[in-house]
Amino acid sequence: MFTSRKPSRLVPSTVLAALGLAVLTACGNAGGTGAAGRTEVVAAFYPMAWLAERVGGDDVAVSTLTKPGAEPHDLELTPKQIGALGKADLALYVKGLQPAVDDAVAKHAKGKGLDAASTVKTLPAPGEDEHAHEDEHGHGGEAEHGHDHGDIDPHLWLDPSRMATVATALGDKLAATDADHADGYKTRAATLVKELNGLDQEFKTGLASCKQKTIVTAHAAFGYLADRYGLKQISIAGVDPTSEPSPKRLAELTGEVRASGATTVFTESLVSRKVADTLAREAGVRTAVLDPVEGVKEGSKADYPSVMRGNLQTLKPALECS
Structure with a gap:
């Protein structure tokens, strides 16, 4: 008795190769790493992005929440940016500078944030009562208008020696986040510390x-x-x-x-x-x-x-x- 069979369908080798590549890519992205297996770092604004790029080198993919040339203090985040914070391996920011970023990190990037202000000796914020705008009705002030920047002065990057301290902390954080490239992060951080200390000396002398x-x-x-x-x-x-x-x-x-x-x-x-x-x-x-x-x-x-x-x-x- 003759039994008919459906013809077998051979999967082309090109398709198998593509499937294999997809599996490898998925494995390479495990743990939230970005393009080409790089660690994804979201920086709040320019000085933090510059640090991340210098310390991270080719092992990181850095994105910045504040557009180039934009004033960063009262940044408002889009849903897409908040989502990027949640997916990132590391968020680098200065607590007290951008309240929207502080809030988003606390809600969506717990355990993955590095607050630069937590790594250095900070200064108190200047007395805002001296600087508050007053209109003809006597109203005003940053806190009243929703721009409360906290109790500390967040502008720590204007001191190169404090930036050097942040660079070291960032190198350690990246090394803990991406152990496979730990030596590279720490080496680049040490190199950057020397450069920033040199810049500090230029200011001291000048x-x-x-x-x-x-x-x-x-x-x-x-x-x-x-x-x-x-x-x-x-x-x-x-x-x-x-x-x-x-x-x-x-x-x-x-x-x-x-x-x-x-x-x-x-x-x-x-x-x-x-x-x-x-x-x-x-x-x-x-x-x-x-x-x-x-x-x-x-x-x-x-x-x-x-x-x-x-x-x-x-x-x-x-x-x-x-």
Whole structure:
């Protein structure tokens, strides 16, 4: 008796190869690693992204939540960005700078976040009562408008020595996250620490002999720089650069600038300079741009060290350094 059989279907070798590649790729991505098996790092804004790229090297894929050239303080996250935080192997941020990022990390990236502020000695936030905007009804203040940046000054990256400390902590965190490449992370972190300590020494030398010690800044971003190099900061706005002084506070600032002997009011590239220009005009001093290194514009060849060195060259004549 003849029994019919359905013809067998041979799977082409190209299909088998593709299936095998897919399996290997899936294995390579196990544990949340990104493209080509790289560790996925989400950085909150530019200075943290720069650190991650330098310490991570080719072993990481870095994405940044804050767009190039955008002011980072009051960043609002999209659902896609929140999802990326949840999927990432590591989130690198500065707690107190971007409340939306702090909240998203706490809810969606528990155990995978590295708060740079937790690795260094921090400074208290300046008294926001001095910097709060007051309208004709007496209302204002950063906290009232939903921009509470916490009790510490988050601008730690303006001190290269503290950035070196964060680099070491990041190297250790990446090594623990991706043990297969631990030696590379720690080696690159050590190299970066030497570079940042060298930058710190440039500032120490350049600002060692200055007639003036007061820097008048657009917002309170330079507290760590002032703390490290023996300077005093007078800021127009508080931690949030979008806050504006009341007319009364502006008059007080004018008197403080005149009494300090400061020669310059420093403006910024990412925020309006209108108030700073008014203060300089009222106090009879000049203006110059001092960059808080919160972001670089897309396509720019500048990076953290070059912007910081530019700041040093701006500070030296303004402070009458020999």
